Amino acid sequence: MSAQREMKEKNPWHMPVTIIITVIGVIAIVALVTVAVLQNRPLPQKYKYGIVLDAGSSHTALYIYEWPAEKDNNTGRAEQKHSCKVKGPGISSYASAPLKAGESLRACMQEAEQWVPERRHRETPLYLGATAGMRLLNMENSTASDGVFRAVEGALQKAPFSFQGARILSGQEEGAFGWVTVNYLDDRLKQGLETTGALDLGGASTQISFISDKFDGSESQSNSVAFRLYGNDYNLYTHSFLCYGKDQALRLTLAHQTQSGPNLISDPCFNPGYSSTKNYSAIYDSPCVSNRKPQGAPLSFIQEGKGNFLQCQEVVKNVFNFTHCKYSQCSFNGVFQPLLQGPFGAFSAYYFVMNFLNLTDTTIPLETVKQKLASYCATPWSQIMQQHPDVKVKYLAEYCFSGTYILTLLTEGYNFTSESYSDIKFIKKIKGSDAGWTLGYMLNLTNMIPAEAPDSPPLPHAGYVSIVTIMAILLLILFIISLRPLWPRCSKQPQIV
Structure with a gap:
């Protein structure tokens, strides 16, 4: 009986501290497993x-x-x-x-x-x-x-x-929402990175939007839009030019060439060999040119292609007014524009036209781009049709003009130089989403972009790792203590002299 009592006294598993250690160990294991499961469980995505x-x-x-x-x-x-x-x-x-x-x-x-x-x-x-x-x-x-x-x-x-x-949508909204879309898809707003300017070209208007350190809105408040997104303040310069989309710009150039009401025009913006009969009323039925229709003009005129890039560029320049500017600096038509800053994404018709012409690579020097476009414009119309049999004639005929208009708008209108032209990236999609104003518009109306930076998650990754590490160390210590009965009792063994 005394021997059994002595064994119990020597066995640490019968001591209260052993029971406490065991309970703590079990609780730690359960907590560790629970945290790991909750943190890493696959949730059904809604x-x-x-x-x-x-x-x-x-x-x-x-x-x-x-x-x-x-x-x-x-x-x-x-x-x-x-x-x-x-x-x-x-x-x-x-x-x-x-x-x-x-x-x-x-x-x-x-x-x-x-x-x-x-x-x-x-x-x-x-x-x-x-x-x-x-x-x-x-x-x-x-x-x-x-x-x-x-x-x-x-x-x-x-x-x-x-x-x-x-x-x-107002032109200002169209430009601003396009800028939001481009920077939202590129995660530049959430991360507070340098933003990308937005260049949008449609059929009837074109928009330019960008952030400039030199622009605070004081010189031209009508071109200023203030945003607070993800805790960052943005003062955006944006302007929309109505009647300067590529379709209406073509009307403007035709109106310039038919001011005298001729029966025939030799158009440098169309490939040589191209010929088409155009109705005067169809050209001038837009508010962009309706007040310019020549008096006593015939019902129609014949448009013959000449295919000369330099002459086409001179014709296109006539649709811009560079003579009047009441501000420190302007783009065209007396519209204020600060100095260009940062990279730009050019989308919509910018992309589709330049992609067709195989000129989306802006690492190519601007002069080389102009030479390639000049070569395309000089290509006979019969050869162009033979090379692109699946493209509708209406669209195919306009690519020389559209390419020339885009380069002229960017360099003469918006003041991109040979150096800053390489800052432009022609884009169709960003991470699977089309570039354009629609996503920015929806994000604004659904309040999906917070004005303040989002709250941190309740258990960030670093915190989760710390908790798991501490629990693992605690379990290791408890495991070592639980092996105490097996520790060698060297101090209690008799020494042989």
Whole structure:
């Protein structure tokens, strides 16, 4: 009996401290496993959606955006899920038959119903923003403009989504939202990096937007937009030139060449051998040129291509006014513009035209770009058609003009030099999403970009690693202590002398 009692006294497992160590060890193991499981468990991802219709001057496009539902205003980024180009012209072309404007959207809206999960239909916001084409129609005939919007709204209200309205964007909004899109997709806003300027070229207008250290808005408040995004303040310079999209600019150049009402013009902006009969009324039916129509002009004129880049550039320069500037510096038409700063992303028609001409590589010297374009313009029209049989003749015929106009707009209009031209990157998409104003517009209306920097997560990665490390060390110590009965008891063994 005394021997058993002596064994219990010598066995540490029967001591209260051993029980405490065991309990602490079990609790630590459970806590460690729980933290690891909760931190690393795969969560079923839920998404929200938004739809924006870009009603441009030449066509309408639908964009579907998707973002993690639990990260609306934090770390989740909205990305383009799908796009659909509406068949037919822009909605402003349906002024005389407004119902057709609404009907034209039907096919793309049906696609949207397939792409957005049915359970999300009712909560998915749907927006339509109209740009320069509708701005011109509204200037020319506000009654017709209102009729088109009523037809479009009627069609969109029948969709199963949460329709938020249709309206005309101002040129300033179009430029600013394009800038937001480019920098948001590139994660420059969240990380507080140097921002990228935005160059947008449509059919009826063009926009330039960028941040300049020299611009505080005081010299031209109408060109200033202030943002506070992710805890950073931005004072953006932006301007939209109505009538200076590539389609309306072509009208301006034709108006310049037909001021005397001729029956024939030799146009340096079209390939040699090109010939087409143009109707005077069709050229001058836009508010951009309607007040310039020559008196007593014939019904039509013949346009023959000459294919001379340098002469075309001189013709294009005539659509800009460089003689008047009441500010310290201007771009053109008396519009203030600060010194260019930083990299620029050029999208929409900038990309499509320069990509067709294989001139998107801005590491090529500007003079070489001009030489390549001059060579293209001088190529006979018959050869151009033979090389591009799948391109519609209307678009194919205009590439010499469009390329020349883009280079002239950038260098003569916006003051890009041979050195700063390399700061431009012609882009179509950024990380899978189309560059343009639509994403920035949706982000603004859904308040998805916080004014202040997002809060840190409750358990950041460093904290998680620290907790796991401490618990692992504690368990190791407890394990070593639990092996105490096996420790050699050298001090208690008799020594042999």
